[in-house]
Amino acid sequence: MIFSIDEVNRSQRLLPNLTLGFQMYDSCSAEARALQGTMWILSGQQDPVPNYQCQPGQLVPAIIGDSLSATCLLMARVLGIYRYPQISYSAVVPTLSDKAQFPSFFRTIPSGNEVAFCIARLVLHFGWTWVGVLELENDYGQQGSQIIKSELAKHGRCIAFAEVLPLVYSQEKILRIVQAIRQSSARIIVVICTESLLIQVMEEISRQGISGRVWVANHSWSSSRSFSRREFAVTLGGTIGVAIRRGEMTEFRDHLFRLQPFGSPSDPITMAFWEHAFRCQWKIQSEGNGTMARSSQVGKELPICTGYESTRSLEETILDVDNFRFTYNVYNSVYAIAQALHNLIHCTPGEGPFAQATCSLFRDLKPWQLFHYLKRVRFLNKDGEEVYFDQNGNPPPVFDILNWQLDAAGNVHYVKVGGFDLTAPKGKDFTINETAIVWHGGHQQVPRSVCSNSCVPGFRRAARTGAPLCCFDCVPCSPGEITNQTDSSECFKCPESHWSNRRQDQCVPKTLEFLSVYENLGATLCVVAIFGCLVTLLILSIFIRHRNTPIVKANNRFLSYILLLALLLCFLSSVGFLDKPHTLTCKFRQVAFGTVFTVCVACILAKTLTVVIVFNASKPGSKMRVWVGPKLPNSIAMACSLLQILLCSIWLTGSPPYPQVNLKFNTERILLECNEGSPTAFWLMLGYLGILACVSFLMAFLARKLPDSFNETKYITFSMLLFVAVWLSFIPAYLSTQGKYMVAVEVFAILASSLGLLSCIFFPKCFVILLRPQMNSKGFLLGRKTDATSMRINRNRN
CATH class of the missing domain: 3.40.50.2300 (Response regulator)
Structure with a gap:
């Protein structure tokens, strides 16, 4: 001054x-x-x-x-x-x-509010979420800490502890504060305090050997030389703080270096400073009308001040000519x-x-x-620099950011690493050089201070009961939900057409599912269907080649041909289920299956009726001889088939099947399926087919013991028994499965029942035709018990 x-x-x-x-x-x-x-x-x-x-x-x-x-x-x-x-x-x-x-x-x-605001921004910049606070027990400390707490809370940061530093020394309170610092997991501690009151706490912390903390200092002690002693080096090394801006004041630095007590003999301030700085005392001596000086340390055994001591030799704790901050103010x-x-x-x-x-x-x-x-x-x-006062009497809020760095000898140096200029436009009001910062222990990496580790993508934060917001558990997202950011508070549900990946950090399109020939199950069914077609064609060719033999001509040769062709179409219709559903395949695959199977069962029913009619007509005086011949069986087969065709036509006209995308079938897959349109029509078609099968089975079962050397009803009984068993098992299996397995169950039922009919009805005949040709004769079929009536009936049958 x-x-x-x-x-x-x-x-x-x-x-x-x-x-x-x-x-x-x-x-x-x-x-x-x-x-x-x-x-x-x-x-x-x-x-x-x-x-x-x-x-x-x-x-x-x-x-x-x-x-x-x-x-x-x-x-x-x-x-x-x-x-x-x-x-x-x-x-x-x-x-x-x-x-x-x-x-x-x-x-x-600048006002303490602006200092506190800058400290809060510093904490936010480094991403520290778990912070301890030491505040002075007065308006200055409490108002500053309140601003810091408010700013941190606004951005989701938490206060690990907040301790009050007493204005009057209390060993008990200081020990309690030090214990709180030791026990807390917070590694960042913000201190709003004056230098003189904080030093007592720091001495106790150094005495107990507490380290590994980063101290965030306010302007009152961020550039204080009182803490540059080596005893604080381990504790306070790496401290970062907000300081009022430093002035160069080159002329004042030179003035201090030239300072001599003899230049102002009436200046008591310089004399007192000299004694304090050089730890000496002035000798009382007269000079002219008065004395030069009076010692302020009378009675102490100290060396006499000469007045020629050099201020350049003073330590920075006494004369810090590179740190003009309050001096600059x-x-x-x-x-x-x-x-x-x-x-x-x-x-x-x-x-x-x-x-x-x-x-x-x-x-x-x-x-x-x-x-x-x-x-x-x-x-x-x-x-x-411009000097002025705003409407509140405050100067421009400009601050330096200081980092306490240790040299090889363990001495503390205050290095400017950035600054705040709150008068600058937003985005330019804060600058910092992170590469110039040396943290505690000489590390360059920014220290972390969190109550809980960050939740990686795929996990969400779940608050702990009774704990601050920053203390949480990481809970994996539910299936179908994701988080693609760190520390997400909630998971986001994927769209219906997408599903979460394994790490649950990304929504990926759901897998399309349908029964395809390119997968093992579909390929197996397709091979079975092709095999059935080939076997059916082989049997048909055998029958055509031996069409004039008695075993082929027996029991209506025309119906046998129709039955083989219908079975061939049954095998082919199953292939329509082994592909991606389209409008055409969905519309006709069930209708085709139901129609050709109805033709099969109708033919079997007609062949069974033929056996019964012929046997009863062979009795003397029977009136059923008029029904003997191919017209009645053919008419029955046609009538039964036309009724199913009529039912399917109504189905296709009223509510035909159509392809649909089922998003609710499975959480991870999209099911491509055929909607049957009218479930009633579908089950009526199956029901009608089941009634025909049951009637055919019943008639064949009743006629199985009719005397004949080659009674076909025995084999029809076995075939219809297998047919009915397959489709009775199909109903619960079909209703209990979903997706492509439901389609596979139906295809399996079609193939199993088709193979059952083919094997039980035609394999015995092929065996006789190919391996027992001696049995393929009229005499053997009639069992040498033929009379004129039976011969006539047999001709009519042919």
């Missing part, structure tokens, strides 16, 4: 014809003394008289200080009544920005007042808060007049 005032007085530009002086009053950080000093300045004497200036001509137009927020609050409340300008270089409590309570208060240090405070005085003296007549006659009369200056110009002051200092 003394240097700045001297510099202003030497300036030819600023206040050229005026000399600034100063008075100093030490509040000793006591609120009562600060209030007493304020009243003393206002009244002009040690025994203050409120509202009176007891020493006319003595002008103190502004006050710089105090450093503590608590003392500034009292001073500003009194000074604001008189609009007496006050500039603090260190008080950050946000309450002082309230112009309704403190109208004449200014400061060259004092410098700007002095120049702000000087600039305001300069503007007042050089005011434009007719403007300002007072008459133009007093515009240049400095001796009549009132503090409230200076207050008017101080509010509007704006200038560039020697570092080229």
